Amino acid sequence: LLYVIDRKICSSCGLCADVCPVEAISQIGVYRIDEALCVGCGLCSESCPTQAIFEKNA
Ligand code: SF4
Ligand code: SF4
Numbered sequence: 001l002l003y004v005i006d007r008k009i010c011s012s013c014g015l016c017a018d019v020c021p022v023e024a025i026s027q028i029g030v031y032r033i034d035e036a037l038c039v040g041c042g043l044c045s046e047s048c049p050t051q052a053i054f055e056k057n058a
Contacts, residue, residue: 001040002056005031009052016044016053 005016007030017025024037025044033044033053045053 001042002035002038003033003040003042003045003053004056005033006052006054007031009050010048011050011052013049015047015049019043019047 005025010031012027012031014027014031017023017027017031020043021041022037022039024034024039025031026034042055045051045055
């Protein structure tokens with residue numbers, strides 16, 4: 001599974017980047033997930049207080 005951040009919902013709190021075990025989430029203006037690094041664990045989605053992270057259909 002891949003996950004994406006809805007930038008319209010994201011509050012830029014940074015929690016998802018903190019919990020990601022492979023450091024796939026970085027902030028370059030907006031928070032984004034590097035699909036080449038993401039292993040689909042879902043921790044970021046579970047940790048997001050605004051529920052801005054969704055599974056992306058491949
Ligand atoms: S699903 Fe897991 S590996 Fe992928 S960005 Fe979220 S925390 Fe990181
Ligand atoms: S945890 Fe959610 S609100 Fe916080 S930076 Fe990540 S996507 Fe945005």
